[in-house]
Amino acid sequence: MFDYQVSIQPHFDNACQTFASRHNIREVADKLGMNQQTLRNKLNPDQVHQLTAMEIAAITD
Numbered sequence: 001m002f003d004y005q006v007s008i009q010p011h012f013d014n015a016c017q018t019f020a021s022r023h024n025i026r027e028v029a030d031k032l033g034m035n036q037q038t039l040r041n042k043l044n045p046d047q048v049h050q051l052t053a054m055e056i057a058a059i060t061d
Contacts (some may be wrong), residue, residue, distance in 0.1 A: 013045035013049055019059070020044075 029036035
């Protein structure tokens with residue numbers, strides 16, 4: 001049985017948390033045209049919403 005409480009992508013989760021702690025999320029969200037709370041939620045592995053491939057590309061561009 002699959003355990004939804006254990007992440008199967010710990011490296012991605014760690015990368016998102018590290019990114020959030022090292023960058024000004026307000027500035028990044030403004031550049032993306034995204035609500036800053038939405039971006040915070042997408043970078044939080046405890047939330048159900050995740051970044052899309054296009055959002056990751058825009059953030060890292």
